[in-house]
Amino acid sequence: MKRITFILIFxxxxxxxxxxxxxxxxxxxxxxxxxxxxxxxxxxxxxxxxFVFHSYNDMKSGKPPVVNKYGKGIWLYENKVVSFFTDKEKHFDEKYTLDLNNSKARFVVKSARDKSDRIIKTRLQFFASELFWIESIEMFKL
Incomplete structure (x- = not known):
């Protein structure tokens, strides 16, 4: 019985x-x-x-013209949803200031059952975040 339990857990x-x-x-x-x-x-x-997140914004007529923002923390994957968590005490410093805490993204990939020729790029599609500008972006896997 112990072997079966071990095998199932493994x-x-x-x-x-x-x-x-x-x-x-x-x-x-x-x-x-x-x-x-x-x-x-x-x-x-x-x-x-x-995880490490980098936002680069280059506005030619902006002040300042180039803005770099960074964030880091931990991520968890469950039920095709990636959840991001940031601990302000552990993950924040002068460079890392973006708070992606409680942000969520769907992991989108072509289903193994899909036998068609259509191409579906692997991506993360954000659907929840306390940062309004990240809530609806799709980031494609390189």
Missing amino acids: VFQLNSFAQSNDLVGDYKLTLGKEESHLIEYTLTLNQDGT
């Missing part, structure tokens, strides 16, 4: 590890044009459950 852990392993990597979204107004968002999901 298989479950292996399955959940494989799913989160698909998530790990870099995601990016670029908006606008370099000549006038460029916005880039990059997100790195690390294997150890941490």
Whole structure:
């Protein structure tokens, strides 16, 4: 009985590890044009459950013209939803000031049952955040 329980737990852990392993990597979204107004968002999901987010905003007529904002914290994956958490005491300093706490994104990938030729890019689609500008962005996996 102990062996069966161990095997079941092992298989479950292996399955959940494989799913989160698909998530790990870099995601990016670029908006606008370099000549006038460029916005880039990059997100790195690390294997150890941490993330780093970078927002780059280059407004040629803005003051200041270039703004870089960074955020970091931990991420969890459950039911095709990635949840982001930031602890202000651990993850905030002079550089990392973005608070992505309680932000949520759907992990969108082509279903294994979909046998069509259509291309579905792997992406994270944010649907909840305390930061209004991140709530509806889609970041594509590189």
